[in-house]
Amino acid sequence: MDLDTWRHLLWTQALGDQYHMLAEDIYPTWLQLRYHYLALSPEILNLLSKLHKNYLLGLITNGPSRAQWEKVERLNLYSCFDIILVSGDLPWEKPNRQIFHKACGYLEVEPRQCLMVGDKLETDILGGIQADLGGTVWIPLSADILPHTECNPDYVLDHVTELPALLPHNPKITEFKFRYNKEKSKFNVSLDYDDCNSNSSDGS
Template sequence: MASVCSENNDVSAIFFDLDNTLIQTRKCDTRTCNKFIEMLEQEYGLPKEMAVESAASFLRAFRARPDDDSFAFEEWPAHLWRNSLPKNYRHLAKTLSTEWLKYRYQNLTLSNDVIHLLESLREDYLLGLITNGPSRAQWYKIDRLGLRKYFDCVLVSGDLPWEKPDQHIFLEACKLLNVEPRTCIMVGDRLDTDIKGGKKAELGGTIWVPLQKEEQSSILPDFTIDKVTELPEVLSNSPKLKRCARTSTVC
């Protein structure tokens, strides 16, 4: 397999997307939702169809808007549960919100293989995390999973004037790491944000880790891999630049 390299420049930094790239957010949330269908039916007495519809309605709303700063952090999922449950079961919303956060983060973890990947790559490359999403929700996730220690720079779009695919969020990461865009690569699951944005910023390479291989788009990544742990296969022929000694930066 060919390796990622741009105009004879070695790769100096690797930028990663978070959700559905390093952690399987969608799969984990679906698994948690299925747990809640059982809970609603068996523990709280909702009829099967009602339990399925309530849990599915909550998950749709949560995926569309995982946080709202006008609510306390724990109150937002409770609000979504109140809107998703039948009227005579809405008193369960606060309990379900607490349980949702508990079970979600039992499922939402970094795998040992991904931890090994990040630790190994960080010996030879600068690593950046660039994630779209509400600031509070994404930082809660980042801190709950202990991600800061793996990265030299962390950018959350909710803190900034831009989000992927705006090229400026990628260029900001390059600036913070003091690297040229042409020596950086972007790894992510979305063509319309991660890959498109990496190309707009004229990064040295883009690597797609698709959720759905059949996805059709005019946006073409430089490489496609089945899972993020296959990344070394497209780096293996590129001479590595040893990381400069510097203090880790979290922005």
């Protein structure tokens, strides 16, 4: 079934026998609100535009293929990234190292030339570590304290807009300058912009 039919069915089941008829009105309202709140702010769009002038950008997202590509299209992300990978199209999802290496292959760069930026320790950061990427940057969704875990990021930022300041000034990041991609005239950064739901959910 198509994506709209599937979601309508989920709403019908969730509402139960007494209220299932409301799905006809609730689903389009939910969809409208979903993309209202998922929309990228002007400062994020400006950040992506500035980064894209100097870096190769990749988006890796977990979730069902049709649902995730709907997000990409509605949020007009094609112009922001050099490669977009959806786990629903592949045999792996984050944190499996293979999906990160697949992105590196498309970008024609080595894993050690890439920086993983994400908000989920258990998928983004752990995956970046297991894939042996050049570095990982965690941006918590709230004022979370870094727990005791094997998913220890190299850097923690309060907000993704702080990323440009980290790249040129931090001593560890300077190693990326020696891996400059002369052919493409850009450095390479892997960014993750999943929304705040579970690894492979289409729900929130």
